Amino acid sequence: MLGINWSDVISILNLLRVYLIVFAVLLVLAIVVTIAVRKRRTPIKKFVRRQSWIAMLMAVVVILNLVCFGPMSTMISLATGNGSIEEETLEESSALSEEIAAEGIVMMENDDSLLPLADNNTINVFGWSSTNPCYGGTGSGSMNDDYPIVSLLEGLNNAGLETNAGLSDFYTAYREARPEIGMWAQDFTLPEPTVDSYSDELMEDSKEFSDVAMVVVSRVGGEHYDLPRDMSKVTYENNSEDYNDFEAGEHYLQLSQSEEDLVAYVCENFDNVILVCNSANVMELGIADEYDQIKSVIWCPGMGQSGFNALGKILAGEVNPSGKSADTFVYDLTQSPSWNNFGSFTYDNMDEFQISEDDAFMPNALPTFVNYVEGIYVGYRYYETAAAEGLIDYGSTVQYPFGHGLSYTSFEQEMGGLQVSDGSISFDVTVTNTGDVTGKDVVEVYYNPPYENGGVEKSAANLVAYDKTESLEPGESEVITITFNEEDMASYDTYGEGSYILDAGDYAISINSDSHTVLDSETYTVDAKIVYDEGNPRSTDETAAVNQFAASEGTENIYLSRADGFANYEEAVAAPTSFSMSEEDKASFVNNSNFDVNDYTDEADEMPATGADNGLELADLRGAEYDDERWDALLDELTVSEMTDMIALGGYSTAEASGIVKVRTTDCDGPAAINNNFTGVGSIAMPSNVVLANTWNTDLSLKFGESIGAMADQMNVSGWYAPSTNTHRNALAGRNFEYYSEDGFLAGTMVANSVQGAKEHGVYSYVKHFALNEQETNRWSMVCTWSTEQAVRENYLKPFEIAVKQGGAEAIMSSYNYIGSTWAGAHNGLLNNVLRGEWGFKGMVLTDYFANFGYMDAERSILNGGTFCLSTYDTGSNYIVDTDNPTVVKAMRQASKDILYTVVNSRAYVPANLQTGLLNWQIMAIAIDVLLAGIIVILEVFAIKGFKKDNVNTLVVEDVFEGV
Structure with a gap:
């Protein structure tokens, strides 16, 4: 989504063009009349x-x-919204933020037990x-500017650690603020004083x-x-005139030359060095292997507004780290196999689909593409499989595996025997703290x-x-019971059965300390191949999953492909050499230039009833089942105009429909917080979602959702534009901080719990961005994402599937990109066959x-399972125009039902919250x-009295009007 920008301003001015023209014409007329009567007698001229x-x-x-109650009504309603967060709730949110950070900071290395700094507070x-x-x-x-931020140094100081003020003053003097990186301009400068700028005195004082x-x-x-894959092609400034921080071809997630020099300089002067990676995007940290002095490495992504307190407590030993890496x-x-196929690739044979030069946002844009050539082999799935096939040497390729994380204590995990019942597999894992510090451990379960x-x-x-223990005292044990379904190990067979299958054979089920390190293992044998087809869908599916992509x-x-030890690796992962869409794929490509509603029209459709008087209000259906027959009676009452507005004006709100007393609700943005961009009211920002995933603690994810829900409720907000759960396909993706992990199961279970938590306060969560939205580049340029159906289902849809099936998600935000050519x-x-059909989504x-x-285009969207548009004004294609087409009106009716069903079961229709009638700004207007x-009447009275006082007779008046 976007903030305020000039394109928005231009679009709004275009929207108000007619009103502005009328105003200008009237103003000119008033001026003309004023000038035209300048030679008339003074009383007449004045009148x-x-x-x-x-x-x-x-x-x-x-x-x-007309403007306020017409095109600007939604925006004014949003800007005049009310509600604020109670102080107690903010304090609870801040405490939770620290708790998430404490369990989401990952200690990657800790040689010689350098940490914690128990005997050294400097x-x-x-x-x-x-x-x-x-x-x-x-x-x-x-983040919201209304709340104080705990800086990294303050977090350390608050934990009782004394930091070197001479160093921090030195850095502040070098540059106070981080270079501007925003949506509309990015300065990728990485400020870092050169080593020769450190005085001998500063270093000696430091030692x-x-x-x-x-x-x-x-x-x-x-x-x-x-993030830039080639720093020579973006805006940044070197820290030195003597060298480049990055050479051509070097990327943003490498250390700059100034950073490498600093690490070397520090290691020359200190034997005990800690390296902190403060980035949600994984970085290349091989330098930690180059210096024996680097004994501890900590992954500390964005900490939100108070999370750095947790870093201080971990360093000081007040908190024992328990995070495991989500990447x-x-x-x-x-x-990495996605490297050559991530970024900007523009088609050279799609000129007929070029966007108009008059488009405010993307003038002259051409369709673009990205190929997910790695298939299912994303993240650890590639590295573990490539190592098993001998394609890579694991130790020289992977520095820190997925699921890796150290503790100040040690644990032992013992796996019990497998128990099988009705397709469910379960076993106990006994976790024992074998060290001398209280701590938590994670049980990770994998299958091969x-x-x-x-x-x-x-x-x-x-x-x-997976599961996480409670805090275990030294010597204490906890038994974790692991349960999952046999069908959870199924693979999607696109080219054979066209459905999920569970092949016959032995499945190794293991408990690991990370994706690579097996602690214990049991074998589960499937005697005969199981096909989860239309006659035998998976137990969690409403209908069987069949080919859709x-x-x-x-x-x-x-x-x-894994075939013959990844024999096609070089060919498959190479950068694109063809920039032309095939004629077969091109034939199905649609944008606004060639969309024809007749392609979707069913001649057998009959026009639904509208504007009926059935005596129902929306509140009457609160708690009703989705297929309750009363829905049809209520939908019959809707007018075409009401349905049109609900579909067109879904930006940061759901529109009202007065005929059925459907109130306008407010929806707000923020992946780690909830912020009303119109009123400025917002919550404390939690750590980034990567940190939450690093906790491997679903209880914390539930609490996170509950916290968001509580704050939203107090802000009079019913919808949350989050959680965001696209996959970390490539480390350079700009929104990896907002997403959870490279693993869809870990991400999905985290999201499901956050959705449930918000739902407890009646807040519906728009799980986003659905789907295959793994890069920001060209996101508005019709980027066609190409992927195998197996990868789509097993990787990219997995977190959304879990959010719907386990979390009960009631809202989804679709994505900008194309999937293939759609x-x-x-x-x-x-949207229809998978989300609603297979998964049973109702929302x-x-x-x-x-x-x-x-x-x-709103019409194309609702005809294919979409519901409404994230817009606050008429953008040109968010309003339905073919309202005399029965097929279109039926789709409008279905979209309206989905909005009404979701909203009536939200906090907005809790009796104490229900706000009917005119809004405050409307009453004031x-x-x-x-x-x-x-005032106008009084002015008119004074004008007439003044005219009479000047004793102007009737003939003169007639002469005046005749002249005018």
Whole structure:
């Protein structure tokens, strides 16, 4: 979504064009009349001029009313919303923020037990980022300025650690603020004083201050841009005139030359060094292996407004770290299988679909593409499988595996035997704290399925379950019972059965300390292949999962296969050489230039009833089942106009429908907080979602959702534009801070619990962005995402599937991108067949920010399972125009039902919250109208009395009117 920008301003001015023209014409007329009567006798001249300007005042009042109660009504309603967060709730939110950070900071290394700093409360903190760390992300992930921020150094100080003020003063003097990185412009400068700028005195004072040094490196990402894969092609400034911080071809997630020099310099002067990676995007941290002095490495992504207190407590030993990495850290990100197929690729044969040069947002844009050539082999699934097949040397490729994280204590995990009942597999894991410090541990469960060379693609490691212990005292044990379904180990067979299958053979089920390190294992045997087809769907499916995305593979793409030890690796992962869409794929490509409603019209459809008087109000159906017959009677009452407005004006609210007493609700943005962009009221920002995923603690995710729900309720907000749960396909993705993990199961279970937590307060969560929205580059340029159906289902839809099935998600936000050649916001297979049909979703699907972009169209969306548009005004294609078409009106009726069903079961229709009748600003506007009407009458009375007082006779008056 977007903030205020000039394109928005231009669009609104265009929307008000007619009103502005009328105002200008009336103003000119008033001026002309004023000038025209300048030679008339003074009484006549005065009277006519007064009349013209009184008429002008009346016209202004009328125009303002038309604007305020017409095109600007939604925005004014949002800007005048009420509600605020109670102090007690804010304090609870802040405490939860620290709790999440405490369990989401990951200790990657801790040689010689350098940490905690139990016997040393002084520490030198090096690195310019120590004074300007990353707290979250930009765009929709920005933090609210109303609340104080605990800086990294303050977090350490608050934990009783004394930091070197000389160093922090040195960095502040070098540069006070972080370079601007935002949606509309990015300065990727990484400020870092050169080593030769450190005085001998400063270093000697530092060594005298403490024998421990910490080096902080930070990276910031955000909405609308991805991180640079080649720093020579973006805006940044070198820290030195003597060298480049980055050479051509080097990327943003490497250390800069100044950072490398700093690490070397610190290691020359200190034997006990801590490296802190303050970035939600995984970085290349191979430098930690180059220096024996670097004994501890900590992954500390964006900490939100108070999370850095937790970092201080971990360093001081007050908190024992228990985080596990939600992503894989590798030595060379350029060798990841997605590297060459991430970024900007524009078609060279799609000129007929070029966006108009008059488009306010994307003039002259051409369709673009990105190929998910790695198939199912994303993150650890690739690295573990490639190592098993001998394609890579694991130790020299992976630095820190997925699920890796250390503690100040040690644990032992003992796996019990498998118990099988009605397709459910369960076993106990006994976790014992074998060290001398209280701490928590995570039980990670993976399966390794039988793989037949050349058969259905399968990863050698797949997370299938996990749980986290309570705090265990030294010597204390806890028994964790793990349960999952046999069908959870199924693979999607696109080309054979066209459904999920569970192949016969032995499945290794293991408990691991990370994706690579097996602690114990049991074998589960499937005697005969199971096919989950239409006659035997998975137990969690409403209808069987069958092929829906075959067209999304493209007719010419090659995808990575495990066959013959990844024999096609080089060919599959190479950068694109063809920039032309095949004629077969092109034939199904649709944007606003070639959309024809007749392609979707069913001649057999009959026009539904509208505007009926059945005596029902929306509140009457609160708690009713989705298929309750009363819904039809209520929907019959809706007018076409009411349905049109609900579908068109879904930006940060759901529109009212007065005929059925459907009230307007407020929906707000923020992946780690909830913020009303119109009123400025917002909540405390939690740590980034990567931190939450690193906790591997679903209870904390539930509490996070509950906290958001409580704050939203107090803000009079019913909908939350979150959680965001796209996949970390590539480390350079700008919104990785906002998403959870490279693993869909971990992300999905976290999201499901957050959705449930918000739901406890009647707040519906728009799980986003649905689906395959794994990069920001070209997000408005009709980016066609090509992927295998197996990868779509097993990787990219997985977190959404869990959010719906386990979390009970009632709202979804679709994505900007195309899936194959079809816009995701109008993809029938995605929105109707999978989301609603297979998963049983009952709720509403909102588009991402609706600025048309030349391909977003409300009609095409609702005809294919979409519901409404994230827009606050008429953008040109968010209003339904074919309202005489029965097929379209039926789709409008269905979309309206989904909105009504979701809203009536939300906090908005809790009797104490229900606000019917005129809004406060409308009442005030009417009061002002009455006042202005009175003023106009008084002015008119004075004008007439003044004219009579000047004793102007009737003949003169007639002469005046005849002249005018």
